[in-house]
Amino acid sequence: MAKLANLSLDEAEVDRMATQLSGILEHVDALSTLDLTGVPPTSHPLPLVNLTRPDRSRPSWPLDEVLEGAPDVADNMFRVPPTS
Amino acid sequence: MTVETLGLTAERCVELLDAREVSCRELVEAYLDRIGAHDGDFNAFVRTRRDLALAEADAFDRDGRSGLQGVPIALKDILCTRGEETTAGSRILAGHKPMYDAGAVTRVKNAGMIPLGKTNMDEFAMGSSTEHSAYGVTHNPWDPTRVPGGSSGGSAAAVAAGFAPLALGTDTGGSIRQPAALCGVVGLKPTYGAVSRHGLIAFGSSLDQVGPFALTVRDAALAFATIAGRDHCDSTSVELSEPVRIPDREDLAGVRIGVPTKLLDQGVEPGVRASFDASLEVAEGLGASVSEVELPHAHHGLPAYYLIAPAEASANLARFDGVRYGLRLEEPGDTVVDMYGRTRSSGFGAEVKRRIMLGTYVLSAGYYDAYYGTALKVRTLIRQDFDRAFGDVDVIAMPASPTVAFTIGERVDDPWAMYACDVLTVPLNLAGLPGISIPCGLSEELPVGLQLAGPPFSENRLLDAAHAMERALQFDPVPPRLGQGVA
Numbered sequence: 001m002a003k004l005a006n007l008s009l010d011e012a013e014v015d016r017m018a019t020q021l022s023g024i025l026e027h028v029d030a031l032s033t034l035d036l037t038g039v040p041p042t043s044h045p046l047p048l049v050n051l052t053r054p055d056r057s058r059p060s061w062p063l064d065e066v067l068e069g070a071p072d073v074a075d076n077m078f079r080v081p082p083t084s
Numbered sequence: 085m086t087v088e089t090l091g092l093t094a095e096r097c098v099e100l101l102d103a104r105e106v107s108c109r110e111l112v113e114a115y116l117d118r119i120g121a122h123d124g125d126f127n128a129f130v131r132t133r134r135d136l137a138l139a140e141a142d143a144f145d146r147d148g149r150s151g152l153q154g155v156p157i158a159l160k161d162i163l164c165t166r167g168e169e170t171t172a173g174s175r176i177l178a179g180h181k182p183m184y185d186a187g188a189v190t191r192v193k194n195a196g197m198i199p200l201g202k203t204n205m206d207e208f209a210m211g212s213s214t215e216h217s218a219y220g221v222t223h224n225p226w227d228p229t230r231v232p233g234g235s236s237g238g239s240a241a242a243v244a245a246g247f248a249p250l251a252l253g254t255d256t257g258g259s260i261r262q263p264a265a266l267c268g269v270v271g272l273k274p275t276y277g278a279v280s281r282h283g284l285i286a287f288g289s290s291l292d293q294v295g296p297f298a299l300t301v302r303d304a305a306l307a308f309a310t311i312a313g314r315d316h317c318d319s320t321s322v323e324l325s326e327p328v329r330i331p332d333r334e335d336l337a338g339v340r341i342g343v344p345t346k347l348l349d350q351g352v353e354p355g356v357r358a359s360f361d362a363s364l365e366v367a368e369g370l371g372a373s374v375s376e377v378e379l380p381h382a383h384h385g386l387p388a389y390y391l392i393a394p395a396e397a398s399a400n401l402a403r404f405d406g407v408r409y410g411l412r413l414e415e416p417g418d419t420v421v422d423m424y425g426r427t428r429s430s431g432f433g434a435e436v437k438r439r440i441m442l443g444t445y446v447l448s449a450g451y452y453d454a455y456y457g458t459a460l461k462v463r464t465l466i467r468q469d470f471d472r473a474f475g476d477v478d479v480i481a482m483p484a485s486p487t488v489a490f491t492i493g494e495r496v497d498d499p500w501a502m503y504a505c506d507v508l509t510v511p512l513n514l515a516g517l518p519g520i521s522i523p524c525g526l527s528e529e530l531p532v533g534l535q536l537a538g539p540p541f542s543e544n545r546l547l548d549a550a551h552a553m554e555r556a557l558q559f560d561p562v563p564p565r566l567g568q569g570v571a
Contacts, residue, residue, distance in 0.1 A: 005444040008425035028387040041460030045516025072410035080420045
């Protein structure tokens with residue numbers, strides 16, 4: 001699970017996390033007793049209609065500003081370690 | 085003249101500025117000086133912007149001003165400020181300077197209000213005590229051994245301590261209303277969609293909403309009027325169908341108040357209950373009718389919320405990976421995936437990691453339907469409960485927090501005990517509804533918050549009712565231990 005979440009946890013953290021998450025899941029298990037047959041899911045609170053804007057071209061953010069906060073940059077790109 | 089900022093409302097700031105009894109510089113300087121002298125005791129701010137704020141004040145003194153121009157405000161550090169550090173309480177964003185202002189910040193600046201600085205918060209708004217911040221714990225101005233609530237604890241404490249007449253916070257599961265309650269100030273969580281979420285560093289995108297803290301309901305209305313409305317950078321934001329009214333109502337004649345009595349059995353302390361019940365009598369005295377209302381599924385809000393919010397958070401926080409901004413930790417020989425893991429494990433605090441893990445788990449194949457899917461259905465039931473209830477009543481009243489401010493450290497090692505703080509606030513977020521907390525009395529010499537909730541976009545109704553209640557309750561929002569130092 002930690003791998004899926006891109007977290008490297010040490011063993012002590014894994015142990016603590018496992019206990020705490022099990023505790024939390026015990027509380028949320030209360031929901032499994034509800035009869036939810038035929039109830040539609042709500043992923044969004046209000047029936048808001050998506051708003052769109054005219055598809056007009058506009059200038060991009062200045063590259064130097066975009067890259068200014070980056071930890072590592074090369075040739076106007078974000079540089080990262082090798083993928084494998 | 086010397087300005088006493090403790091207990092000074094935004095409306096009074098405007099009067100003083102309009103009458104030229106004080107200059108913008110004198111006003112802003114008074115707040116900054118008070119922060120400088122006393123914030124060491126509270127840690128409400130993670131950083132202030134003295135030179136910039138004074139320069140903005142000087143410009144108004146030189147060129148003239150009107151309206152809210154020159155009124156100081158504090159901003160929760162989850163709202164992006166262009167070119168000025170924004171960390172969301174996290175080490176992973178240390179030094180991060182956003183390229184743009186959040187939508188709400190743009191509106192505050194366009195109104196001419198002067199940001200004093202950024203306030204402390206639980207990391208990525210995950211917490212109910214402002215103890216989960218990489219920048220230290222915030223202390224409650226009523227009693228510094230206690231928490232201010234969270235996650236917008238810095239904003240609530242700043243207003244209570246006279247560090248700012250107004251502050252912005254965000255509320256995903258109670259993070260405006262609960263700290264407002266614990267610090268004895270007014271906090272408004274608007275309807276989902278009323279205020280732009282653009283540039284609000286996302287936690288739970290279907291739940292997050294920006295809103296104000298203030299000393300009075302009228303001040304909260306002023307701030308809400310400033311930040312509300314559609315922003316083309318947030319496709320879920322909408323224009324309000326009626327303008328925000330600054331409330332002046334003094335009675336509650338004809339107002340039907342519903343009380344979800346059964347929900348209040350969920351761990352509400354006797355002292356909080358007594359104060360809440362007394363405020364209902366005040367409401368009746370103002371002409372309101374009070375009746376019991378059924379919200380049969382509202383108590384399932386807490387477990388549903390603690391599935392939905394972490395699920396959304398685990399996706400939203402995937403972007404913090406050490407590539408484009410913020411912290412990067414890398415060792416020789418690391419692959420990019422090693423770097424992600426190293427950066428995130430060191431950059432995130434324990435609570436954030438817990439929620440990412442929980443969210444990842446409940447969204448994972450095999451568990452998605454049992455956990456996340458179930459929670460979304462429960463969300464429907466909770467929404468339907470409110471729809472039905474608002475057929476019979478105009479406003480639903482309950483305490484904002486089941487307890488008064490608790491002691492620092494008391495709940496920090498017990499996640500569910502901390503989550504239980506939100507039992508009376510999360511149902512509104514799940515249903516997208518507006519809610520306001522106003523101080524209604526004391527228990528154990530600490531403030532109790534009265535929460536009023538209404539249907540979508542009923543903020544004017546809530547502000548009216550809250551204003552009438554505030555007038556009748558006569559709560560003094562100045563913490564006695566701070567007021568004693570004032571001549």
